[in-house]
Amino acid sequence: MNVLVENQPNCLVSLQVELPADRVTREWQTVAEQFQRNVRIPGYRPGKAPKSLVDTRFAKDIKEELTNRLLRESLNEAIKEKNIQVISVSQVENVEIGTDNVLRYRATVVTAPDFELPDYSSIPAEIALEEVNDEHIQRWVDQLREPHATYTPVEDRALAFGDYAVVSYEGKIDGTPLAEAIPTSPQQLQGRRNAWIFIDEKSLLPGFCAALVGQNVNEERTFSLELPADFPIADLAGKKVDYTVTLHGINSKSLPEFTDELAAKLDPGSNAEQVRTKIREQLEQLAQNQFESNKRQAAVKYLLSKVECELPSNIVEREMAGILKDIVRENQGRGVSDEELRNHQDELLGAAQQSARDRVRTNFLLLRIAEKEKIEVGEQDIAQRVYEMAARYEIPVKKLIKDLQRREGFGPLREQILAGKALDLLAANVTVTQPAATAEAPANA
Secondary structure (H helix, E strand, O other): OEEEEEEEOOOEEEEEEEEOHHHHHHHHHHHHHHHHHHOOOOOOOOOOOOHHHHHHHOHHHHHHHHHHHHHHHHHHHHHHHOOOOEEEEEEEEEEEEOOOOOEEEEEEEEEOOOOOOOOOOOEEEEOOOOOOOHHHHHHHHHHHHHHHOEEEEOOOOOOOOOOEEEEEEEEEEOOEEHHHHOOOOOHHHHEEEEEEEEOOOOOOOOOHHHHHOOOOOOOEEEEEEEOOOOOOOHHHOOOEEEEEEEEEEEEEEEOOOOOHHHHHHHOOOOOHHHHHHHHHHHHHHHHHHHHHHHHHHHHHHHHHHHOOOOOOHHHHHHHHHHHHHHHHHHHHHOOOOHHHHHHOHHHHHHHHHHHHHHHHHHHHHHHHHHHHOOOOOOHHHHHHHHHHHHHHHOOOHHHHHHHHHHOOOHHHHHHHHHHHHHHHHHHHOEEEEOOHHHHHHHHHO
16 A cells, blocks of 8 residues: 655645555455345345446446445554554545555545644642732621621711612603614613612613712702713713602612521521531632632643644634533623624634633643643543533433433543543642732731
8 A cells, every 4th residue: 555645734644545456456356246146136046146247337426435445444553653643534435446446546634733742740830829918708608797787877967889779760862762763772771660770880880870969859950971981881882871860769788697596597507607617618719719720820821832733623623612601601691692693793703713722732732741741531430520510501311321321422521521621730830929919918007
């Protein structure tokens, strides 16, 4: 067998293969004999039809079976002979058996990128482990107190920041209600009746609450807001919206004292101090988890900074498509219009492509490290991951297994686990130093 190898961009390799006539002839005989044993021809018992008749009548079928069999066998042999790390076969073309009985074809395969692994025995990183203090704990305590808050009407003063206002309001553009002028605008910006609004700089639109501060109950106010050109809702960007607001009531919120009685309601059998202790333990665990996550991110960033290589374009494109779907879904969930997404299409595509390339490059790096370190994935690892996935997605384990088998998902799942183990190894090799600002903080205090 003669094999010519031609390297192409984007991790593609072209193989020009020629299979000698003697092998083609020998294989033809084998296939023809199989047909002779199995085909049925009127007037002959099974397996008794003359070979010459079988060759003539089923020549097309024999040639098709012969070609498919030789393609599979010879391509695998060529890949092994040339020591090519193939991810997938892109295409097979120009297949023909010539008059000289030689099988010729051209195959294009997608290969793993070629690169030198950097030294990863000690990876430097500046990472701070967040210290849990009383302020952090109090914020969580306040969140627990929040559902038990009480609201008291305020009758002796005007509206102020931090109050809860009961208002009816309507927005207009050039005298036309916002709901009619821009139907795609969110309901909360168009207007509502008897709505509760927390008076804060971040509520509704920039400047909305500031325009209400000092307003008295039953007073009506009219004001205009100029929305910035980069306002996230494209249809409203750069527009002037006129609002008329009537204040019906002012309420102040009071949080209950975090007593043993309240703590027992939230966590039966615990007092206030015990709940605070549990909160501290949870926050410390969260901080430790984030610290470990930061070490993994630092390890990946280090590797990416050391390795540049070509990547298979089809894999990058597939990853990019998934990232774009996530970006669109996230932005739509935040109320960003399709028009706004289209306006930033080039920017989104660029970010998605870079992210996709980094993810694909990271995966190849981790798998190469796993190979070098002889990391293995056992059946117990796969079983544990399947059970975790079933619990996360609330799918019966048997159904998930069938789904994975149907879409050939166990191979990628094994690779995910393998890459995860390699990342764990890298994280263990991260040498952590305190960021300069953090390290100097005590001296500056």
